[in-house]
Amino acid sequence: MDKMLVRGGRRLNGEVSTSGAKNSALKMLFASLLAEGRHVFHNVPELQDIISSAQLLESLNCSVERKGKTLIVDVKKPGSFEAHYDLVRKMRASILCLGPLLAKYGQAQVSLPGGCAIGSRPIDLHLQGMKAMGAEIELHQGYVHAKAGSASGRLQGASILFEFATVGGTENVMMAATLAEGVTIIENAAKEPEIVDLANYLNKMGAKIEGAGTAIIRVTGVEKLTPAEHEVVPDRIEAGTLLIAGAITGGEVTVKKCVPEHLDALILKMRESGFTIDTEKTSMTVRPCKEWKGVDVSTAPHPGFPTDLQAQFMTLMTVAQGTSVITETVFENRFMHVTELARLGADITPKARVAVVRGKPGLLEGAPVMATDLRASASLVLAGLVAKNETLVNRIYHLDRGYEALEAKLSSLGADIKRLKE
Numbered sequence: 001m002d003k004m005l006v007r008g009g010r011r012l013n014g015e016v017s018t019s020g021a022k023n024s025a026l027k028m029l030f031a032s033l034l035a036e037g038r039h040v041f042h043n044v045p046e047l048q049d050i051i052s053s054a055q056l057l058e059s060l061n062c063s064v065e066r067k068g069k070t071l072i073v074d075v076k077k078p079g080s081f082e083a084h085y086d087l088v089r090k091m092r093a094s095i096l097c098l099g100p101l102l103a104k105y106g107q108a109q110v111s112l113p114g115g116c117a118i119g120s121r122p123i124d125l126h127l128q129g130m131k132a133m134g135a136e137i138e139l140h141q142g143y144v145h146a147k148a149g150s151a152s153g154r155l156q157g158a159s160i161l162f163e164f165a166t167v168g169g170t171e172n173v174m175m176a177a178t179l180a181e182g183v184t185i186i187e188n189a190a191k192e193p194e195i196v197d198l199a200n201y202l203n204k205m206g207a208k209i210e211g212a213g214t215a216i217i218r219v220t221g222v223e224k225l226t227p228a229e230h231e232v233v234p235d236r237i238e239a240g241t242l243l244i245a246g247a248i249t250g251g252e253v254t255v256k257k258c259v260p261e262h263l264d265a266l267i268l269k270m271r272e273s274g275f276t277i278d279t280e281k282t283s284m285t286v287r288p289c290k291e292w293k294g295v296d297v298s299t300a301p302h303p304g305f306p307t308d309l310q311a312q313f314m315t316l317m318t319v320a321q322g323t324s325v326i327t328e329t330v331f332e333n334r335f336m337h338v339t340e341l342a343r344l345g346a347d348i349t350p351k352a353r354v355a356v357v358r359g360k361p362g363l364l365e366g367a368p369v370m371a372t373d374l375r376a377s378a379s380l381v382l383a384g385l386v387a388k389n390e391t392l393v394n395r396i397y398h399l400d401r402g403y404e405a406l407e408a409k410l411s412s413l414g415a416d417i418k419r420l421k422e
């Protein structure tokens with residue numbers, strides 16, 4: 001397993017570009033199952049999770065070809081409608097093929113994703129949505145067996161109210177509803193920009209979706225969709241991570257090819273902490289700052305503060321002046337980075353979903369640490385950038401699932417960071 005060696009203390013400066021959003025590209029790849037033929041996606045990041053979803057599509061009889069940042073998916077009718085455990089366990093988002101397969105072919109067998117490092121992450125809300133649309137669902141031998149219950153073999157439009165604004169649940173139901181008979185209304189829908197991007201793609205394919213990005217999404221089912229071409233939206237979490245990288249080293253970094261509007265909550269909190277951040281339509285710049293103060297943050301579904309930036313923001317707070325209270329409301333177990341940050345000297349008390357961070361400039365000192373999940377890994381790399389001496393981040397395969405060429409991007413800004421191959 002590769003490791004990342006970071007020598008801290010260098011101030012980052014310069015410009016860096018954001019890649020396409022993993023969490024948008026993945027869903028679009030699964031959406032392609034809704035229409036046989038050739039789909040073309042631009043700005044697709046080169047990441048392990050994208051490779052995993054391509055493998056799943058290939059197991060369903062599709063062919064996937066990469067040309068630079070473009071991915072061409074040729075969808076053919078699958079021989080079986082099964083997403084195998086070996087593929088799903090590598091990437092939870094594989095459950096997102098359930099809605100498309102069920103809507104298009106009236107049946108699907110998808111392995112249950114199982115446990116996950118950041119909490120139990122159930123899929124009950126996805127299944128509730130499918131059931132409301134008339135699907136017959138059974139769970140046995142670790143698989144979800146789903147069938148469209150109606151005589152026509154199609155799902156039926158329905159009204160669905162989510163108890164929690166689930167991102168994946170909203171996407172799965174929205175995709176399923178595109179080919180259902182009648183109108184589907186999703187209430188308390190998640191509003192993440194990746195959902196809007198997915199809806200834009202589905203509409204290009206001929207779907208009739210209104211309200212994506214708001215709490216109420218209305219989908220009028222159509223009989224058929226056709227393949228289309230689309231450019232994936234920039235990755236707001238990567239953009240936010242790069243902005244924090246500049247901030248934590250006291251440097252001046254411009255993050256280009258991003259949508260600052262998608263990061264309002266982060267920018268607000270960074271400004272409150274003392275940073276100057278200038279935004280343009282597709283770029284943002286953090287100005288040099290010597291000392292910043294601790295601020296409180298609570299994660300929430302979009303447009304609230306993203307849970308996927310909680311760990312990185314916590315690192316920023318470890319070297320702030322004063323205390324910060326960080327509350328995680330989206331996932332039940334998303335503080336695994338705390339014990340690793342403590343190895344670097346951070347002063348953090350976690351209790352259930354709240355962590356009290358007693359920040360102090362210059363506090364961190366390098367040590368070997370272990371990456372536990374994708375965003376936690378990023379928070380440890382950020383810590384390494386300001387820690388004295390060397391920080392060795394182990395198990396960085398997590399990072400490779402979600403950050404395209406992170407070490408190259410940080411090096412281009414002046415960081416002393418290198419990958420140690422094993």
Ligand code: UD1
Nearest residue numbers: 023093121122123124125126165166167168169308330331
């Ligand atoms: C997506 C993102 C992930 C991000 C998360 C929240 C992808 C591939 N992943 O994950 O990076 O951290 O949104 O912004 O896009 N829940 C249930 N039942 C369900 C579904 C969800 O109880 O059926 C709970 C989850 O356990 C969790 C919360 O709802 O506590 C949020 O989950 P959800 O919004 O569904 O996240 P994902 O789609 O899994």
